Amino acid sequence: MTARTDVEQVELANTTFYEAMERGDLDALTALWLADEDGISCVHPGWPVLSGRAEVLRSYALIMANTEYIQFFLTDVAVSVSGDTALVTCTENILSGGPAEESGELGPLVGQLVVATNVFRRTGDGWRVWSHHGSPVLTETDEEEDEEPSS
Amino acid sequence: MTARTDVEQVELANTTFYEAMERGDLDALTALWLADEDGISCVHPGWPVLSGRAEVLRSYALIMANTEYIQFFLTDVAVSVSGDTALVTCTENILSGGPAEESGELGPLVGQLVVATNVFRRTGDGWRVWSHHGSPVLTETDEEEDEEPSS
Numbered sequence: 001m002t003a004r005t006d007v008e009q010v011e012l013a014n015t016t017f018y019e020a021m022e023r024g025d026l027d028a029l030t031a032l033w034l035a036d037e038d039g040i041s042c043v044h045p046g047w048p049v050l051s052g053r054a055e056v057l058r059s060y061a062l063i064m065a066n067t068e069y070i071q072f073f074l075t076d077v078a079v080s081v082s083g084d085t086a087l088v089t090c091t092e093n094i095l096s097g098g099p100a101e102e103s104g105e106l107g108p109l110v111g112q113l114v115v116a117t118n119v120f121r122r123t124g125d126g127w128r129v130w131s132h133h134g135s136p137v138l139t140e141t142d143e144e145e146d147e148e149p150s151s
Numbered sequence: 152m153t154a155r156t157d158v159e160q161v162e163l164a165n166t167t168f169y170e171a172m173e174r175g176d177l178d179a180l181t182a183l184w185l186a187d188e189d190g191i192s193c194v195h196p197g198w199p200v201l202s203g204r205a206e207v208l209r210s211y212a213l214i215m216a217n218t219e220y221i222q223f224f225l226t227d228v229a230v231s232v233s234g235d236t237a238l239v240t241c242t243e244n245i246l247s248g249g250p251a252e253e254s255g256e257l258g259p260l261v262g263q264l265v266v267a268t269n270v271f272r273r274t275g276d277g278w279r280v281w282s283h284h285g286s287p288v289l290t291e292t293d294e295e296e297d298e299e300p301s302s
Binding site for chain 2: 036038039040041043045046047048049051076078080082083084085087089090091115117119121130131133134135136137138
C-alpha cells in the first residue's frame with residue numbers, strides 16, 4: 001500500500017464517490033457512505049435535506065434509475081482536514097442525459113454547473129461520506145470561476 | 152456556566168450564527184467563523200464556493216449592505232456530532248427585504264426556502280463555523296413549501 005497523505009486520501013475518496021455515480025454503481029456508492037444510520041445527510045441540487053442511510057440511498061437509486069448517462073468534470077477541488085474529519089469543496093461540471101425516448105437512443109445531453117461541499121470521516125476502512133451538499137450555481141460572478149487547479 | 156451536551160452547544164452556536172445575520176452584526180459573525188485562514192468555505196444560495204476568511208467575510212459584508220431586513224425561521228434542525236466536529240442541517244425559512252427605493256420605506260419582503268449544511272469545529276472558545284452551504288429548494292415536495300408572501 002502506498003503511503004498517502006490525508007489530503008491525498010480524501011481527494012481519492014472524493015473522486016471515487018463521483019466515479020461510482022458515473023458508473024451508476026449503487027453498491028459502490030452505498031459502501032462509500034458512513035455506516036452511521038442516522039447521522040448522514042445529503043442535499044441534491046434544488047432538493048430538500050435527506051437524512052439517514054435509507055432516505056439518502058433511496059434517492060441515489062432513484063437518480064440512477066432516471067439517468068442514462070452522467071459525467072462529472074471536477075474543478076476547484078479544495079481539501080481541508082482536521083483530525084478525523086475532512087471537508088471537500090469542488091465544482092461539479094456535469095454532463096448528463098436521461099433515458100432515451102426511443103429505445104437504443106440516448107436522451108439529450110444537458111450541462112449543469114453545481115458546487116458541492118462533501119464532508120468525510122476517517123474510519124477503519126478509510127474515509128467515508130458523512131454529508132454531501134450539492135447546489136446549482138445561479139448567479140453571475142465577476143471572477144472567472146473556471147480556474148484550473150494549477151499545481 | 153450551565154453544563155450543556157455537545158448537541159445543545161452546537162444547536163446554540165447554529166442559532167447564534169443566524170441571529171448575527173438577522174442583526175446585521177458583521178463583528179459577531181466574524182467571531183463565529185473559525186480563525187483558520189484558508190480552510191473555511193461558504194456557499195450562499197446559487198453562488199459558487201467562497202474559500203478563506205477574507206473572501207467569505209467580504210461576501211457577508213456585501214450581503215448585509217444590500218439587506219435591509221432578514222429573518223430566519225429555522226425548521227428541521229438536525230445535529231450530528233463526532234469528536235470535535237459537528238454537522239448541522241436545517242431549513243432556513245427566510246423573510247427578507249432589500250434597501251428601500253424611497254427613504255424611510257422598507258423594500259418589498261420576499262420569502263425564500265433554503266436548506267443549509269453547517270459544519271462546526273470545537274475550539275477552546277466554543278464551536279466555530281468551518282463551512283456553511285445554503286441552497287435554494289427548487290423541487291416540489293409532498294409538503295407545501297409555497298407559503299404565499301401575500302398577506
